[in-house]
Amino acid sequence: xxxxxxxxxxxxxxxxxxxxxxxxxxxxxxxxxxxxxxxxxxxxxxxxxxxxxxxxxxxxxxxxxxxxxxxxxxxxxxxxxxxxxxxxxxxxxxxxxxxxxxxxxxxxxxxxxxxxxxxxxxxxxxxxxxxxxxxxxxxxxxxxxxxxxxxxxxxxxxxxxxxxxxxxxxxxxxxxxxxxxxxxxxxxxxxxxxxxxxxxxxxxxxxxxxxxxxxxxxxxxxxxxxxxxxxxxxxxxxxxxxxxxxxxxxxxxxxxxxxxxxxxxxxxxxxxxxxxxxxxxxxxxxxxxxxxxxxxxxxxxxxxxxxxxxxxxxxxxxxxxxxxxxxxxxxxxxxxxxxxxxxxxxxxxxxxxxxxxxxxxxxxxxxxxxxxxxxxxxxxxxxxxxxxxxxxx
Numbered sequence: 001x002x003x004x005x006x007x008x009x010x011x012x013x014x015x016x017x018x019x020x021x022x023x024x025x026x027x028x029x030x031x032x033x034x035x036x037x038x039x040x041x042x043x044x045x046x047x048x049x050x051x052x053x054x055x056x057x058x059x060x061x062x063x064x065x066x067x068x069x070x071x072x073x074x075x076x077x078x079x080x081x082x083x084x085x086x087x088x089x090x091x092x093x094x095x096x097x098x099x100x101x102x103x104x105x106x107x108x109x110x111x112x113x114x115x116x117x118x119x120x121x122x123x124x125x126x127x128x129x130x131x132x133x134x135x136x137x138x139x140x141x142x143x144x145x146x147x148x149x150x151x152x153x154x155x156x157x158x159x160x161x162x163x164x165x166x167x168x169x170x171x172x173x174x175x176x177x178x179x180x181x182x183x184x185x186x187x188x189x190x191x192x193x194x195x196x197x198x199x200x201x202x203x204x205x206x207x208x209x210x211x212x213x214x215x216x217x218x219x220x221x222x223x224x225x226x227x228x229x230x231x232x233x234x235x236x237x238x239x240x241x242x243x244x245x246x247x248x249x250x251x252x253x254x255x256x257x258x259x260x261x262x263x264x265x266x267x268x269x270x271x272x273x274x275x276x277x278x279x280x281x282x283x284x285x286x287x288x289x290x291x292x293x294x295x296x297x298x299x300x301x302x303x304x305x306x307x308x309x310x311x312x313x314x315x316x317x318x319x320x321x322x323x324x325x326x327x328x329x330x331x332x333x334x335x336x337x338x339x340x341x342x343x344x345x346x347x348x349x350x351x352x353x354x355x356x357x358x359x360x361x362x363x364x365x366x367x368x369x370x371x372x373x374x375x376x377x378x379x380x381x382x383x384x385x386x387x388x389x390x391x392x393x
Contacts, residue, residue: 011276012390014104015231015240017114018047018224019348024339025188026124027218032061032070035220036120037078043222048237049114054224056085056106056115060095060342070120085112092375093290093335095119096223096343097382101246103225113226119344120220148292149213151378153205155261156295160207163310165298167207171198172316173294173329174211174336179322181333183361188215189337212294214335221344223351228390241351244368244392245277245385254377266374266381267303273370274305277385281305284385285366286353287327288346290373291334297321300372304383323361331361343373347384354388 020042022035036059044051057076061069072086085106089095096119103115144150159165175195181187193211201210231240249265249272251257274280281304289300298312306327307315315321321329332338332349339345350369352358358366367388374381385391 009276010104010108010243010246011278012242012244012387012392013108013228014225014243015228016100016223016243016347016351016386017226017231017236017238017240018043018049018222019351020044020046020222021186021341021345021348022220024186024217024219024341027122028125030122030125030218032120032122033074033078034120035122035218036070036075036118036222037220039120039220039222040079040116040118043116043224046238047224049224051079051081053114054081054116055083056103056112057081057083058086058099058103058115058117059088060099060119061088061090075118083112085115091380093292093342094373094375094380094382096347097371097373097384098248098380100223100225100243100347100384101248101382104243104246107225107227113230115225117223117225118220119222119341121341122218123216123340124218147205149205149208152293152295153208155263155299156207156293158261159295159298159310159313163313165310165313167199167209168195169313169316170212170294170298171195173291173297173321174198176316176319176322177291177330177334177336180331180361181337183359184332184338187333187338188217189333208293208295214292215337215340217339217341219339219341221341221348223344223347239355239388241354242387242390243384244387244390245273245275245279246383247272247274247276248382250381251379254379260378263299263303263374263378263381266299266372269381269383270304270372273383273385277391279368279385279391283368284327284370285368286331286350286363287329287370288331288334288350288372289329289370290343290346291330291336292374294336296374297329304370323363328363331358331363342375346371346373350386354386
């Protein structure tokens, strides 16, 4: 089309040049707004940009906001930014990836120069329990379907019934994430655990135990995205990390779909990301897989093609997803042990691994990282392939 600036592919057309986060855990006196602003300042410093360089602002409203949702208007006013490209999106744990992908599209098509994607939440001090009815409105609570744990308990039960997956195999995920968090000074839960510890933890919703479930946390995170051209041309404070593949997948249906529990749209998101990047699972050095519950990691492993359908339970045995194993997963501790920032910290850790900034948890020679996100009532999913130098040849 004459005059069109839309590229045939967005592969390696955008890069992450700044990440920032606040302290995590229980932060009395903090608000969504203060945490988001602090994270923005940290990311700005990480990137070496000036505030005047930011002309794109995307936000996730968060879960607990007595002062009102963290939309782009409130945050923009606080930061003193009049963006050329802006908006807010709410997809639960699928929001972080969706916003970064939106930012990548914006900078690749000239809609913005540098986009800050910002999250802040005071869920811990705000008293969030994520225990409301699981369906839209109150439609599911009459069946006892209360909270996100109930949704994933259905998935875990079905996986166990069909494929023989065991609670001890779920424990392998929890143990791996806690081992990695023990090497992360910023993680909320750092005391190592064993499979026996997992088995001794109380039931939340059978077959999920306490140590199968993610944390509830206060904190803020910011990711700054620019075009690959600008990232390569300017002398950035940090080496850029390229977005080599992106994909999203959604369903608007839940219990009326027999396979809803298996979240097949996650595979669609991954397939689209693999196709754009032009690589496959064997090319991945480290993975940051959204882990609101341990069963989530097993499903991601199968959807991504690291193993076959029904094989993820045996795949994770013997430390295979720990540092030093075949596929290190959630190297900062993930939602299960680092902090529950609804997937935002998975992106931050992916960036730091590819920069070589993982410290004692650094994956040697890491060049390609898979990052995934999922949210709402298992309706939203996305995947990104991040690379150290870009995959365009």
